[in-house]
Amino acid sequence: MLGWLSKSRQESGLLAVAIEPEAIKFAHVLNANTERPYAAHWASVSSAPSDHASSLQRLTREHDFARFVCTTLLEPAEYQILLVEPPKVPADELRAAIRWKIKDLIEYHIDDATVDVFEVRGEGETKGSAKAMYAVATPNEVVQKRIALFEEAGVPLKVIDIPEMAQRNVASLFESPDKATAMLAFSSWGGLLTISFHGELLLTRRLEVTSTQLGQREHGDHYRERVATEITRSLDMFDRQRLSVGVGNLVLAPLPQDPELEQFLGGKLYVPVAGAALPEVMDFAGGSEPTPEEQWEYFHLFGAALRVEGKAL
Numbered sequence: 380m381l382g383w384l385s386k387s388r389q390e391s392g393l394l395a396v397a398i399e400p401e402a403i404k405f406a407h408v409l410n411a412n413t414e415r416p417y418a419a420h421w422a423s424v425s426s427a428p429s430d431h432a433s434s435l436q437r438l439t440r441e442h443d444f445a446r447f448v449c450t451t452l453l454e455p456a457e458y459q460i461l462l463v464e465p466p467k468v469p470a471d472e473l474r475a476a477i478r479w480k481i482k483d484l485i486e487y488h489i490d491d492a493t494v495d496v497f498e499v500r501g502e503g504e505t506k507g508s509a510k511a512m513y514a515v516a517t518p519n520e521v522v523q524k525r526i527a528l529f530e531e532a533g534v535p536l537k538v539i540d541i542p543e544m545a546q547r548n549v550a551s552l553f554e555s556p557d558k559a560t561a562m563l564a565f566s567s568w569g570g571l572l573t574i575s576f577h578g579e580l581l582l583t584r585r586l587e588v589t590s591t592q593l594g595q596r597e598h599g600d601h602y603r604e605r606v607a608t609e610i611t612r613s614l615d616m617f618d619r620q621r622l623s624v625g626v627g628n629l630v631l632a633p634l635p636q637d638p639e640l641e642q643f644l645g646g647k648l649y650v651p652v653a654g655a656a657l658p659e660v661m662d663f664a665g666g667s668e669p670t671p672e673e674q675w676e677y678f679h680l681f682g683a684a685l686r687v688e689g690k691a692l
Contacts, residue, residue, distance in 0.1 A: 391409055391410075392407055392408055392409035392410070392411070392417075392419065392447070392448075392684070393407070393408060393411060393447070393448055393449070393450055393537075393683075393684045393685075393686060394406070394407045394444065394447035394448065394449045394450070394684065395407075395408070395449070395450050395451070395452060395540075395545075395680045395681075395683035395684035395686075396435075396444075396449055396450070396451050396452070396529075396534075397451070397452045397454075397679075397680055397683075398431055398435075398451065398454075398525070398528065399454065400428060400454075401425060401426065401427065402423050402424060402425050402426055403423070403424055403426045403431065403434050403435060403438060404421075404422070404423040404676075404677065404680055405420075405421065405422060405423075405438070405442075405444075405680065406418060406420070406421040406677050406680040406681050406683075406684045407419045407420045407421070407447065407684060408661075408681060408684035408685055411548075411684065411685045411686065411687050412687045415660065415661060415662050416552075416660075416661050416662070416685055417661070417662045417663070417664075418661055418662070418663045418664060418669075418681060418684075419664050420442075420664060421669070421673070421677050421680065421681070423676070424438065431528060432528055432531055432532070435528060435529070435531075435532045435534070436531065436532045438532075439532045439533060439534055444532065444533075444534045445533050445534060445535065447534075447535070448535055448537050449529065449534050449535060449536050449537060450536070450537055450538040450539070450540050450683050450684070450686060451525055451529065451536060451538070451539055451540070452540050452541070452542065452545060452679060452680065452683045453517065453521070453525075453539060453540070453541050453542075454568070455542065455568050455569065455585065456568070457517055457518075457521045458515055458516060458517035458521070458541060459484075459485055459486070459515070459516050459517075460513055460514070460515050460516075460541070460543060460583065461481055461484055461485075461513065461514045461515075461516065462499075462511055462512075462513055463477065463480050463481060463511070463512050463513070463514050464480075464511065464512075465498070465509050465510070465511065465512050466480060473496065474494065474496065477494060477496050477512070477514050478492070478494050480514070481494070481514050481516060485516050487518055491518055491519050491520070492516045492517065492518060492519065493516070493517050493518070493519050493521075493522045494514055494515065494516050495514070495515045496512050496513065496514050496515070497512065497513055497515075497580065498511075498512050499511040499512060499513065499579075499580070499581050499582070499620070499622070500579055500581075500622075510620065510622070511620070513580070513583065515541060522539060525539060526539075538686065540683050540686065542571055542679045542682075543571065543573060543580060543583045544580065544682075544683075544686070545679045545680070545681075545682030545683040545685075545686070546562055546564055546571055546573045546632075546678075546679060546682055547562075547573055547575045547578070547580045547682075548682040548683070548685035548686055548687075549562065549632075549655070549657075549678065549681065549682040549685065550562040550573060550575045550630065551575065551577075551578050551685075552660035552661070552685075553630045553653075553655055553660060554575065554576065554577070554627075555627050555628075557624075557627075558576075558624065558625055558626065558627025558628070559574050559575065559576040559581060559617075559622075559624050559625065559626045559627065560574070560575055560576070560626070560627060560628065560630055561573070561574045561610070561613075561614065561626050561628070561629040561630065561650065562574075562575070562629070562630045562631075562632065562655065563606075563610065563629060563630070563631050563632065564631075564632035564634075564678055564679070565586075565588070565589065565590040565593060565632070565634055565636075565637075566589070566590055566675075566678075566679070567589055567590055567591060568589065569585055569586060569587055569588065569589055570585065570586030570587075570588050570589070570606065570609075571583070571584075571585055571586070572584045572585075572586060572609070572610060572613055574613075574617055574626060576622075576624050581617065581620070581622060581624075582613065582616070582617050582620070584609070584613050586605075586606060586609050588602050588605055588606055588609075590634060590636045590637070590675070591636065593606070593634065593636055593637040593640060594636030594637050599637065599639070600643075603637075603639075603640060603643045603644070606640070606644070607643070607644055607647040607648065610629065610644070610648060611647075611648065611649075614626055614648075614649075614650065626650055627650070627651075628650050628651040628652065628653055629644065629648060629650050629651070629652045629653070630652075630653055630654075630655045631644065631652060631653070631654050631655060632655050632674075632675070632678050633654070633655065633656070633657070633671050633674035633675045633678065634675060635671040635672050635675055636675075641653075641654050656674070657669065657674050657678075657681065661681070
């Protein structure tokens with residue numbers, strides 16, 4: 380997407396940077412394609428939207444970001460992800476056909492959208508034989524501003540990614556060889572459920588329940604019930620896709636705000652539920668382990684930095 384630095388100056392691994400409304404966060408992961416990836420660094424600085432450019436430039440100077448190959452993670456409010464039926468067109472006409480399919484489903488004119496697609500393929504299915512596809516659409520303005528932000532800071536940006544794909548990357552560390560893995564994560568903006576198998580994202584769904592709501596003492600059970608209901612519906616939907624692979628378990632991302640959710644879901648769902656403790660599958664700098672709060676806060680950033688291959692916007 381942007382110009383590359385010479386290999387002699389680049390650090391190995393991938394640096395993931397998130398530009399959030401009130402902060403800039405980053406995580407650097409090495410050996411993402413090995414059995415136990417290594418998180419070398421993760422940190423956050425407060426930054427108002429008006430200060431994002433200067434904050435990223437300062438971080439670049441302090442941590443020498445120009446040495447790294449970088450990916451950046453969009454916020455959910457900055458894009459839409461849509462499940463569509465694959466159009467029956469030649470491969471070179473696919474993107475144009477997808478743009479036509481989603482033109483009435485996005486909140487702005489299709490000419491102002493950057494669109495990427497990825498297939499939902501079952502086990503053994505070849506490229507081009509997918510039963511469904513996901514289209515990711517984001518306004519051109521969002522993409523252009525993000526690229527300009529990194530260009531101004533002198534940071535070599537390779538990929539613009541989304542939390543769904545980052546979560547798939549983490550799920551691949553927990554998956555079994557013969558069953559799909561459902562993974563559930565919550566943040567301040569809501570919940571995200573994904574189902575993946577051997578690195579392929581087969582289903583994704585956003586849940587309108589936040590980590591804050593789940594942490595409420597008075598209404599926690601109400602929101603847990605909503606979560607259980609939505610997961611059950613999603614699992615049923617996945618079964619109806621008939622992708623020749625079943626879901627083996629639900630892996631719950633760290634959620635310090637609601638330590639009871641894992642046990643609650645375990646009593647409600649028809650698949651086993653397990654916690655996703657990142658130190659079980661990753662190593663961390665200095666032999667230290669991130670706290671549960673840090674694992675929650677940087678969960679999708681670690682996932683973005685685990686990227687090996689995939690689609691870019």
